[in-house]
Amino acid sequence: MPFVTIIAIGALTLAATGPGEFSQSGTMKIGDGPQRSASLHVGCSADPDGGALVIELIATEANTRKDFDYDDFEGPDAPAGAKALSHVTWKTNTGTTDITHTAAGSYLPEPPESFMFGIDQLSRRRGPAATLLAAVGTDSGQLVWTQTGFDARHKLIATFALDAAATQHLHDAVAACLPATKPP
Numbered sequence: 001m002p003f004v005t006i007i008a009i010g011a012l013t014l015a016a017t018g019p020g021e022f023s024q025s026g027t028m029k030i031g032d033g034p035q036r037s038a039s040l041h042v043g044c045s046a047d048p049d050g051g052a053l054v055i056e057l058i059a060t061e062a063n064t065r066k067d068f069d070y071d072d073f074e075g076p077d078a079p080a081g082a083k084a085l086s087h088v089t090w091k092t093n094t095g096t097t098d099i100t101h102t103a104a105g106s107y108l109p110e111p112p113e114s115f116m117f118g119i120d121q122l123s124r125r126r127g128p129a130a131t132l133l134a135a136v137g138t139d140s141g142q143l144v145w146t147q148t149g150f151d152a153r154h155k156l157i158a159t160f161a162l163d164a165a166a167t168q169h170l171h172d173a174v175a176a177c178l179p180a181t182k183p184p
Helices: 003-013 128-134 164-177
Strands: 021-030 036-045 052-059 086-092 095-101 104-108 114-122 141-148 155-162
Touching (some): 021 164, 036 155, 036 164, 052 128, 052 155, 052 164, 086 114, 114 128, 155 164
Antiparallel strands (some): 021 155, 086 141, 104 114
């Protein structure tokens, strides 16, 4: 699925979530800078002929602060697009699952001045996004997205705390996009 299509999915679903969608507010910090808001969006389109599973981090005030090398991640041909600089961890009391993957992104009109980093894959397939999201069960937990800058000097850390209800909503939203497990 082309990256441009995935950006459209994320941009349209931030306002309201429905089946196959999950959004959560959190916080982010870049280096020694001040803490500010961030948003997590997860989308699932289970279409067997081209569906997608996407995990998106929306960094607020990106275009006004210029405190990270966002431009290096913008678009499908972004210089940072081929480097695995995104490390995403799901932590609960019972364990930790993490992935490292490439991400590309785009400046968004809503929320104003924001930038979206996205990790995507085809739905119903094995891959990093599916591995991470398959680990989400019913326990509350914390999702931490660490985005290393293309220049390797900057590090953006976004944290999202999910209570049991939010975790269940996320689990339900992505279930149709996860690969089917084969019976033993």
